[in-house]
Amino acid sequence: MRIDAIFTDLDAHTLDPARxxxxxxxxxxxxIVGFDEELDGISADRVESLGGATVLPGFHDAHCHTAxxxxxxxxxxxxxxxxxxxxxxxxxxxxxxxxxxxxxxNATGYxxxxxxxxxxxxxxxxxITGDRPLFxxxxxxxxxxxxxxxxxxxxxxxxxxEEPVGGKVVRDAAGHPTGLLEETAQAxxxxxxxPYSLDTLVEAIDLATAYYAKEGLTxxxxxxxxxxxxxxxxxxxxxxxRAREEGKLRARAQLMPQADGLHPIAAxxxxxxxxxLDAGLRTGLGDDLLSIGPVxxxxxxxxxxxxxxxxxxxxxxxxxxxxxxxxxxLRQQILDTYASGWSVAVxxxxxxxxxxxxxxxxxxxxxxGRRAVPNRIEHAAMVxxxxxxxxxxxxxxxxxxxxxxxxxxxxxxxxxxxxxxxLLYRAKSFxxxxxxxAGSSDRPCADGNVLRGIEAFVTRATREGDVMGSxxxxxxxxxxxxxxxxxxxxxxxxxxxKGTLSRGKLADFVALETHPGNVAPEEISTIPIRxxxxxxxxxxxxx
Numbered sequence: 420m421r422i423d424a425i426f427t428d429l430d431a432h433t434l435d436p437a438r439x440x441x442x443x444x445x446x447x448x449x450x451i452v453g454f455d456e457e458l459d460g461i462s463a464d465r466v467e468s469l470g471g472a473t474v475l476p477g478f479h480d481a482h483c484h485t486a487x488x489x490x491x492x493x494x495x496x497x498x499x500x501x502x503x504x505x506x507x508x509x510x511x512x513x514x515x516x517x518x519x520x521x522x523x524x525n526a527t528g529y530x531x532x533x534x535x536x537x538x539x540x541x542x543x544x545x546x547i548t549g550d551r552p553l554f555x556x557x558x559x560x561x562x563x564x565x566x567x568x569x570x571x572x573x574x575x576x577x578x579x580x581e582e583p584v585g586g587k588v589v590r591d592a593a594g595h596p597t598g599l600l601e602e603t604a605q606a607x608x609x610x611x612x613x614p615y616s617l618d619t620l621v622e623a624i625d626l627a628t629a630y631y632a633k634e635g636l637t638x639x640x641x642x643x644x645x646x647x648x649x650x651x652x653x654x655x656x657x658x659x660x661r662a663r664e665e666g667k668l669r670a671r672a673q674l675m676p677q678a679d680g681l682h683p684i685a686a687x688x689x690x691x692x693x694x695x696l697d698a699g700l701r702t703g704l705g706d707d708l709l710s711i712g713p714v715x716x717x718x719x720x721x722x723x724x725x726x727x728x729x730x731x732x733x734x735x736x737x738x739x740x741x742x743x744x745x746x747x748x749l750r751q752q753i754l755d756t757y758a759s760g761w762s763v764a765v766x767x768x769x770x771x772x773x774x775x776x777x778x779x780x781x782x783x784x785x786x787x788g789r790r791a792v793p794n795r796i797e798h799a800a801m802v803x804x805x806x807x808x809x810x811x812x813x814x815x816x817x818x819x820x821x822x823x824x825x826x827x828x829x830x831x832x833x834x835x836x837x838x839x840x841x842l843l844y845r846a847k848s849f850x851x852x853x854x855x856x857a858g859s860s861d862r863p864c865a866d867g868n869v870l871r872g873i874e875a876f877v878t879r880a881t882r883e884g885d886v887m888g889s890x891x892x893x894x895x896x897x898x899x900x901x902x903x904x905x906x907x908x909x910x911x912x913x914x915x916x917k918g919t920l921s922r923g924k925l926a927d928f929v930a931l932e933t934h935p936g937n938v939a940p941e942e943i944s945t946i947p948i949r950x951x952x953x954x955x956x957x958x959x960x961x962x
Contacts, residue, residue: 422447424955425463431474432934433920434905446926449954453922472949473934475900476920477637477927478869479907482797482818482859485641486651489623491527491863498528507539511547518551523612526555529564532830539564541598554608560864561721563605564598573607585743602720606648615651620658625667632958634868635929635948638671640911642797643715646680663709669958673712673911675764681756693755701760702792707916707925713762713792716753717743719772722800722834723827727769734836740769750779757783762792770801770842777806781813789814792912801842807852816855816910819844821875822865828887843888846876850898857910858903873899873935874943896936926955
């Protein structure tokens with residue numbers, strides 16, 4: 420018998436209890452056909468030595484924003500500049516010098532917590548940009564900073580302007596806009612830029628997934644496409660199809676449409692099809708490389724900007740954040756969507772939003788049953804103890820982001836105060852309660868490097884030397900690896916095909932210089948990645 424490839428000289432930690440370790444992996448038609456002695460007497464078109472590397476199942480980021488990340492790689496980067504706001508202004512001045520009059524300046528990576536809680540001065544931004552409209556996205560994605568020209572074009576400065584539902588134009592004490600737009604208010608300006616062309620999106624996917632390959636990523640969930648303030652074009656799926664056809668999609672993508680695009684469908688009444696996308700598109704369509712996942716819903720905002728909906732006020736503040744819409748409206752949308760065949764992935768960060776998300780998902784499952792692709796709570800940043808058993812019982816997946824610890828962990832600790840911070844982005848409590856925790860980054864809202872994410876699950880270390888939330892929520896190295904491999908795959912409804920290195924599963928794996936358990940926890944992120952293999956073919960390989 421002859422197969423496509425045999426990978427040798429490796430130490431595979433398969434995460435499959437039936438065969439925990441292996442020294443050789445055989446591949447035929449993009450899938451694993453055997454290990455070690457099962458390959459005796461079998462020849463292959465390629466024999467690839469991995470030089471003694473540690474091999475793990477390919478990393479899977481269950482919640483990220485890939486096209487958005489690719490677009491940021493071509494934008495002005497103002498992430499944590501060392502000189503503070505003067506460096507931000509200097510970066511924008513440099514961009515303005517090469518941007519024709521009237522054209523857009525796009526910047527990304529601003530986080531007010533990196534600049535002593537300050538936002539850029541609107542007058543200074545106007546002085547720098549002139550008649551060039553500015554859109555500068557905050558790292559969280561839940562707010563943006565714009566100049567006066569952008570607000571003028573968006574109608575924000577017009578008499579009789581009304582703020583959109585679920586968003587806010589932040590104003591100073593005199594009632595004048597400051598240039599800060601929260602949540603859905605961002606779309607007022609974004610809609611002047613979007614939709615991006617397919618050429619632009621294909622290039623972004625190309626840049627992003629090439630980056631992913633160097634980090635060992637073989638699968639990801641593209642969380643919120645096509646619609647709303649998080650999507651980039653109503654035909655964003657076509658960009659992924661083109662990227663695939665042109666060899667520019669270097670990881671397996673599960674595309675999760677944003678709920679804003681769902682609408683009533685004129686189907687036969689006997690079908691019980693309430694709302695959806697045209698042609699009956701729903702969760703489950705696709706193949707191993709490109710598929711349609713759950714619908715992404717927003718219940719609330721973010722803790723970093725204190726727009727997430729809490730049960731009680733933020734520490735030292737007189738407000739508890741807010742939901743993205745009326746609670747009953749959101750509930751009915753989730754029920755109607757689920758009834759129409761979609762699984763749902765509900766963004767819920769504050770505890771009030773998490774309360775509602777759990778109630779709504781449980782109600783939907785009790786009415787219509789469970790789905791092959793599980794329902795999820797995206798972020799699940801504040802989950803009270805009484806919800807842990809409910810999540811486990813009903814098979815609801817959570818996707819907390821460990822990478823937030825470094826970037827915004829200290830600020831979130833302060834926003835919640837000492838009594839509530841223990842609830843912040845829990846991890847060990849989920850694992851111990853039997854709740855499936857799918858590893859994810861929310862990139863570009865946080866660092867998407869998976870090894871850094873694994874390290875952050877283990878240490879929860881913040882930038883100021885604290886821990887995010889509670890040290891009791893730290894995972895073991897093996898638990899953190901499982902989150903980004905087998906649990907992310909199962910949590911995406913794809914556990915039959917990936918997540919472990921097993922016969923019959925896809926030959927997706929990452930080769931590391933050493934196992935993360937062999938180094939100090941704070942050194943996990945420094946482990947070199949020797950190779951990334953997708954379906955038996957290298958997407959990244961060091962010489």
